[in-house]
Amino acid sequence: MSTTTTSTAPAARGAGHGTPGPRYVGGLIGFLIGYAVSHLLLRLFQGWGGVDPSYTVVEAAGIGAGLGPIIVGLMGGVPGLVAGLFGRRVILGSNIFAAWLWAVVGFLITTLIVIGVRLAFGMDPISLLPIVTFGSLGAYLGMTIGIGALGPWLRFLAGGDVDLAGDHSQHGAKSWKDYFGFNTDHKVIGIQYIVFNFMAMAIGGMYALFMRAELAQSGMQFMDGSTYNGAFTVHGSVMLFFWIIPIFAGIGNYVIPLMVGAADMAFPRLNGLSFWTLVAAFLTSVAAILVGMYEAGWTAYAPLSTQSEIGLQQLLFALTVQFVGASSIMTAVNFIVTIVGMRAPGMTMWRMPLFVWANLTTSFLVVLGTPFIGGAQLMVLTDLTMNTQFFNPILGGDPLAYQHVFWFYSHPAVYIMMLPGFGIVSDVITTHARKTIFGYKALAISTVAIGFLGFAVWAHHMFTSGMPDWFRVVMMFLTMLIAVPTGVKVLSWTATLWQGRIHMRTPMLFVLGFLFMFTVGGVTGIMLAAVPFTIHVHDSYFVVAHFHYVLFGGSTMTAFAGIYHWYPKITGRMYDERLGKMHFWGLFITQNLVFFPMHWTGVQGMVRRYADHPERFDTINMVMSIGAIVMAAVTLIFFYNMVNSWRRGPKATGNPWNSHTLEWQVSSPPPLFNFYDVPRVLDEPYPFGAAEPVHGVVAEKGKRTADHPILAGSGAGTSQEQQG
Amino acid sequence: MTATPVTHDPADVHHDDHDHPPPSHSSSRHPWGIIGIYTFIISEIALFGSFFMAYFIIRVIGAVDYAEWQEAFAQAIPLEIALINTAILLSSSIWIWFAERGFKQGNKRALVFWLSMTILFGSVFLGIQIYEYAELVTHKDIGPSSNAFSSVFFMITGLHGSHVLVGLILLGMLLVRAVKGRYELGTHPPQGFMASVIYWHFVDVVWIVVLTTLYLL
Ligand code: HEM
Numbered sequence A: 001m002s003t004t005t006t007s008t009a010p011a012a013r014g015a016g017h018g019t020p021g022p023r024y025v026g027g028l029i030g031f032l033i034g035y036a037v038s039h040l041l042l043r044l045f046q047g048w049g050g051v052d053p054s055y056t057v058v059e060a061a062g063i064g065a066g067l068g069p070i071i072v073g074l075m076g077g078v079p080g081l082v083a084g085l086f087g088r089r090v091i092l093g094s095n096i097f098a099a100w101l102w103a104v105v106g107f108l109i110t111t112l113i114v115i116g117v118r119l120a121f122g123m124d125p126i127s128l129l130p131i132v133t134f135g136s137l138g139a140y141l142g143m144t145i146g147i148g149a150l151g152p153w154l155r156f157l158a159g160g161d162v163d164l165a166g167d168h169s170q171h172g173a174k175s176w177k178d179y180f181g182f183n184t185d186h187k188v189i190g191i192q193y194i195v196f197n198f199m200a201m202a203i204g205g206m207y208a209l210f211m212r213a214e215l216a217q218s219g220m221q222f223m224d225g226s227t228y229n230g231a232f233t234v235h236g237s238v239m240l241f242f243w244i245i246p247i248f249a250g251i252g253n254y255v256i257p258l259m260v261g262a263a264d265m266a267f268p269r270l271n272g273l274s275f276w277t278l279v280a281a282f283l284t285s286v287a288a289i290l291v292g293m294y295e296a297g298w299t300a301y302a303p304l305s306t307q308s309e310i311g312l313q314q315l316l317f318a319l320t321v322q323f324v325g326a327s328s329i330m331t332a333v334n335f336i337v338t339i340v341g342m343r344a345p346g347m348t349m350w351r352m353p354l355f356v357w358a359n360l361t362t363s364f365l366v367v368l369g370t371p372f373i374g375g376a377q378l379m380v381l382t383d384l385t386m387n388t389q390f391f392n393p394i395l396g397g398d399p400l401a402y403q404h405v406f407w408f409y410s411h412p413a414v415y416i417m418m419l420p421g422f423g424i425v426s427d428v429i430t431t432h433a434r435k436t437i438f439g440y441k442a443l444a445i446s447t448v449a450i451g452f453l454g455f456a457v458w459a460h461h462m463f464t465s466g467m468p469d470w471f472r473v474v475m476m477f478l479t480m481l482i483a484v485p486t487g488v489k490v491l492s493w494t495a496t497l498w499q500g501r502i503h504m505r506t507p508m509l510f511v512l513g514f515l516f517m518f519t520v521g522g523v524t525g526i527m528l529a530a531v532p533f534t535i536h537v538h539d540s541y542f543v544v545a546h547f548h549y550v551l552f553g554g555s556t557m558t559a560f561a562g563i564y565h566w567y568p569k570i571t572g573r574m575y576d577e578r579l580g581k582m583h584f585w586g587l588f589i590t591q592n593l594v595f596f597p598m599h600w601t602g603v604q605g606m607v608r609r610y611a612d613h614p615e616r617f618d619t620i621n622m623v624m625s626i627g628a629i630v631m632a633a634v635t636l637i638f639f640y641n642m643v644n645s646w647r648r649g650p651k652a653t654g655n656p657w658n659s660h661t662l663e664w665q666v667s668s669p670p671p672l673f674n675f676y677d678v679p680r681v682l683d684e685p686y687p688f689g690a691a692e693p694v695h696g697v698v699a700e701k702g703k704r705t706a707d708h709p710i711l712a713g714s715g716a717g718t719s720q721e722q723q724g
Numbered sequence B: 001m002t003a004t005p006v007t008h009d010p011a012d013v014h015h016d017d018h019d020h021p022p023p024s025h026s027s028s029r030h031p032w033g034i035i036g037i038y039t040f041i042i043s044e045i046a047l048f049g050s051f052f053m054a055y056f057i058i059r060v061i062g063a064v065d066y067a068e069w070q071e072a073f074a075q076a077i078p079l080e081i082a083l084i085n086t087a088i089l090l091s092s093s094i095w096i097w098f099a100e101r102g103f104k105q106g107n108k109r110a111l112v113f114w115l116s117m118t119i120l121f122g123s124v125f126l127g128i129q130i131y132e133y134a135e136l137v138t139h140k141d142i143g144p145s146s147n148a149f150s151s152v153f154f155m156i157t158g159l160h161g162s163h164v165l166v167g168l169i170l171l172g173m174l175l176v177r178a179v180k181g182r183y184e185l186g187t188h189p190p191q192g193f194m195a196s197v198i199y200w201h202f203v204d205v206v207w208i209v210v211l212t213t214l215y216l217l
């Protein structure tokens, strides 16, 4: 992060206009207006939503009454203050304050339009749910305009003379402030994603702690049932939608263009918009929590989610899903085009790093699958707002329709959450074991095979929901079939370790931990696929144990592995190895402490999604709760390590792990446009142990790739197919 | 993507790196915008697919006797109007093909005329659709909340209608650019133009599926 050397911009900023007097008055007025407006809106919505006005998330979290509305007031007050102080420069500039202000303006304008239209058609003008629906769309539009995401597009749309492809005006970060604004540089966006996702993980983890506190003993401790419902719903949704799915989009954003030898993603502006759409989704979700918490589970089954008592919250949940889905799809399209269309010369499909393969497959799953959860929640949305009857059997609907459509996305979604992790594992394992990956093609093909099969097994989540017997058998068989490509992977990784020179660095530890945890989760998955068994343990803690072994022990551990592995590349500094190892061992032990006993309690009949449990499970639940607290403490070590090493860690070289893929051939962090010339790929991605191991060559600063000694010397510049 | 050097304001130039990307390389025969629009269309098909899936489950697997409503509904929505509308929408696909040809031949007048025709036909389609809605709601007393079938009907046709609307906005953009002379005519149209055209054809094809499943079957 370089400092600004030209003085014009900051000088103009400092000088401001006019005397300080009116400015402070403006700031004060801005603050008051902002505070009042947001306070009022909160009250209004709570009143309309039929929520006890004193209810806020803060109270739900048990942190004392009355704080919530003040926080909400400040959310409007602070941007108002800044806008009042700096006037036009903030209001019309592209920054988060402008985004916030324009979001509110967008919300109010659309609200007025809705009221007007309803008046024109002789309907009751004030109706909460339509206002919230259209209002959030208006707010979204306002926010994206305010942040500066749409500028060139809007000018293009109006017929202006804009060179969309050659537009690099918002590329790259010059200071830390740029990370809080709109950017088109995939490296900046990657960091934005990753930091945002870790924040979401911390929030999701907080809710997990609330639940563990409630469950530590039998009997009700400090929540009521409804709050508990809210807690597990928020926990699940935040962890899935804002942590595990987007963290891989974040890591991919940073790494994929570098890996394929491209200067950026194919559609940089769309990429930035994806990130800010995710932020919009998050804010929508927070809004739901503020007006009373959605509590129908992350699965949000109809007709539970279409009940009017929790209508407002579920509506906001449905909108959250729409935004998350849109963000995912935009990113996936971007990844696909980047990988298909922007690979460096010589990088054939079979020379792509396995993380690229994983990302490509995942992106197709997103493109094909995500619309289904969008569709399912859109039906919930219209059920709430327009009283449609999709799930009402009395008028011909079918509640199972929701489950089918939902799981048609949500089973492939578990691979959206897992396949990128598989890719990371492959890259990490070969690098830190100093051995070429065993069965490259098998790994690539099994990834694609899992992707295909993933669409054919959705109903294994509905074994107890009612379906014909023959269908159960088909689903059971196909589900078990997925174990074959998955087993191929585990075998390939293990074989890669065999006789490798294993460096027990933190990323490698996480990968080994993953291998253990995921194998356990995979085995319980097979058990769950067996219809007779699943009927017994369905909706019990056995299922909770299963999906935490695959999601936490599996996906989350690979995300950590990836973060540690690429940390030097992203920050230009080395993390603290000792703290990293502490993090790993702490996490590995506490994870098993928290989740392993759940297998047993589940089989014994402890039911999922209940705020209470029989006394006979007291001891074991206390153990799990203590484990959870230790786990949170261990995670703090991780955060400390990340932040502290970024500021003070030793500088990293371009290639600290002696890896061969392209992202390691440039400096850490990479130059503004990644490469000084288009790189040239000559061989497979993991040529460990070859006499002259080269995957690809990149240009030095100011030079051409063709000038590289390898290419110039051997004449390989003309023949890409030469073996290195 | 062309590697045009970008102009920067002074605050930008201090960057120690180069300030424009290296010449870009394409590893595909197709322009990125075209790959992008096809990928996006896959996702759109899936979105429609989710509602058709719900429809299928409600109608085929659902326990309720369907024939009764089916009959009532078939009487309520006049098939003739739907067929006329189909003809209108499908012909617009032909007009846009003429527009594309005009572009390639460097004939600005043909381009503008046929683009306008496409937009006109698309708008008429939307208008008739809205008229049909109004008929159903006001005269036949069938709305989105009447029963599961009407919910599906309004949802799918509404979704399709909103896609027509988006298509019209895109075509409007092309028209403005064509009139302003922003295009280099007589060449192959740029990605943005082709992407919009592909999108329009997609909207038409989806309509055929909608017509077959909702009106005919
Ligand atoms: C070997 C592969 C896997 C198999 C055979 C498998 C099988 C199953 C089955 C049959 C269920 C339904 C249990 C029930 O409700 O009765 C289930 C639930 C679940 N699985 Fe897996 N699974 C596998 C891998 C994964 C992976 C990789 C993830 C995520 C990264 C995952 C996440 C989940 C989640 C979140 C649920 C709970 C869904 C709910 O809320 O009901 N699974 N799994």
Ligand SMILES: [Cu+2]
Pocket: A410, A411, A414, A457, A458, A460, A461
């Ligand atoms: Cu599944």
